[in-house]
Amino acid sequence: MTGLPVFRPVMSPSLIALLVQITATAVTLVFFLPAFSLLGIDISLIFAAFIQGGVASAACFRFGLASWWVPINLLFVPMVVWALTFGIAPVWFLAAFFLLFLVFWSVYRSQVPLYLSSQKAWGATVDLLPAGSGFAMLDLGAGLGGMLNHLSIKRPDGRFYGMEIAPLPFALAWLRKIAGRGAYQIRWGNFWAHNLAGYDVVYAYLSPVPMAKLWVKACMEMLPGSRFISNSFPVPEVKPEEIVELDDFHRSRLYVYRIPARQGIGAAP
Ligand SMILES: C[S@@+](CC[C@H](N)C(=O)[O-])C[C@H]1O[C@@H](n2cnc3c(N)ncnc32)[C@H](O)[C@@H]1O
Structure with a gap:
C-alpha cells in the first residue's frame, strides 16, 4: 500500500460498503471496460464482475473498512452474476432478503449481528x-x-x-x-x-x-x-x-x- 491517507468517514460500515460498490461499478464502467474495448480485448461478464470486485476490495482499504469486508466486496457482484446464470426467479432473492432482514434487522446501525453464546x-x-x-x-x-x-x-x-x-x-x-x-x-x-x-x-x-x-x-x-x-x-x-x-x-x-x-x-x- 502507498502512503495515501485512509479516508475514515463518520458513517456506518454498511453504508460505506454501499458507497464502495457504487464507486467500483462506476470506475469499472467508465475506465476499465472502455480501456479493454480500446485495446480490442473482449471480456466476459464474469471477468468484468471480478474487475469490479477487485476495485471494490482495494477501495475497502482506502475507506478504512475492516478486513472482513474485503472478501464481501470482492465477491458481491461476481456472486450476483453467477446466481443470475441459474435463472432463479427474482422472488427467491426477495424472500432471502426479507428473511435476512428479519434476522439482522438494524445491524447496519448497531454493528451487532446475531451469533449465539456457546x-x-x-x-x-x-x-x-x-x-x-x-x-x-x-x-x-x-x-x-x-x-x-x-x-x-x-x-x-x-x-x-x-x-x-x-x-x-x-x-x-x-x-x-x-x-x-x-x-x-x-x-x-x-x-x-x-x-x-x-x-x-x-x-x-x-x-x-x-x-x-x-x-x-x-x-x-x-x-x-x-x-x-x-x-x-x-x-x-x-x-x-x-x-x-x-x-x-x-x-x-x-x-x-x-x-x-x-x-x-x-x-x-
Ligand atoms: C451476538 S447476539 C447474542 C445473542 C444471545 N445473547 C446469546 O448470547 O446467545 C446479539 C443480539 O443482540 C441483538 N441486539 C443488537 N443490538 C440490540 C439492541 N440495541 N437492542 C436489543 N437487541 C439488540 C441482535 O439482534 C442479536 O440478536
Missing part, C-alpha cells in the same frame, strides 16, 4: 449468578433465548429477562419459552431505551462497537456491586474483576465486571 458460556454464567434467591438477570440482545432458557432451568429461584430488537430471533426466543421448560420474560425492543436499574446481573454478547458506551450506561443505571458480564468483548480500558476462559469452539472469554460505587453522584460534600 453451551460452555451458558454453564459458566450459571456459576456467576448471585447465591441468594430472587435476583434479576437481563440478557441484552437475547438472540434465540438460549442463555435465558438454560439459566432459568438451572436457577429457578431467579428472575430472567431478555431484550431483543430483531423480530425473527425475538419470535423464536418467545416460542422457545412457550414450548420449553424455561421461565423467562422476553421483550421486543431496543436495550438502549431500557433502564438497567434493578438487575443484579446483566449479560451482553454484542461486538466491540458498543462496549464503551454500554459500560457508561451500566455504571449510570445499575446498582453499585451488581455484575456486568460481557462475552468475548471487553470494555476498553476497564479492568475486569475476573476473566473466565471458556473451552468452547471460539475459545471465548467471559469478562466479569463489578459496577463501581458512583463517585460524586449524591455523595455528601
Whole structure:
C-alpha cells in the first residue's frame, strides 16, 4: 500500500460498503471496460464482475473498512452474476432478503449481528449468578433465548429477562419459552431505551462497537456491586474483576465486571 491517507468517514460500515460498490461499478464502467474495448480485448461478464470486485476490495482499504469486508466486496457482484446464470426467479432473492432482514434487522446501525453464546458460556454464567434467591438477570440482545432458557432451568429461584430488537430471533426466543421448560420474560425492543436499574446481573454478547458506551450506561443505571458480564468483548480500558476462559469452539472469554460505587453522584460534600 502507498502512503495515501485512509479516508475514515463518520458513517456506518454498511453504508460505506454501499458507497464502495457504487464507486467500483462506476470506475469499472467508465475506465476499465472502455480501456479493454480500446485495446480490442473482449471480456466476459464474469471477468468484468471480478474487475469490479477487485476495485471494490482495494477501495475497502482506502475507506478504512475492516478486513472482513474485503472478501464481501470482492465477491458481491461476481456472486450476483453467477446466481443470475441459474435463472432463479427474482422472488427467491426477495424472500432471502426479507428473511435476512428479519434476522439482522438494524445491524447496519448497531454493528451487532446475531451469533449465539456457546453451551460452555451458558454453564459458566450459571456459576456467576448471585447465591441468594430472587435476583434479576437481563440478557441484552437475547438472540434465540438460549442463555435465558438454560439459566432459568438451572436457577429457578431467579428472575430472567431478555431484550431483543430483531423480530425473527425475538419470535423464536418467545416460542422457545412457550414450548420449553424455561421461565423467562422476553421483550421486543431496543436495550438502549431500557433502564438497567434493578438487575443484579446483566449479560451482553454484542461486538466491540458498543462496549464503551454500554459500560457508561451500566455504571449510570445499575446498582453499585451488581455484575456486568460481557462475552468475548471487553470494555476498553476497564479492568475486569475476573476473566473466565471458556473451552468452547471460539475459545471465548467471559469478562466479569463489578459496577463501581458512583463517585460524586449524591455523595455528601
Ligand atoms: C451476538 S447476539 C447474542 C445473542 C444471545 N445473547 C446469546 O448470547 O446467545 C446479539 C443480539 O443482540 C441483538 N441486539 C443488537 N443490538 C440490540 C439492541 N440495541 N437492542 C436489543 N437487541 C439488540 C441482535 O439482534 C442479536 O440478536
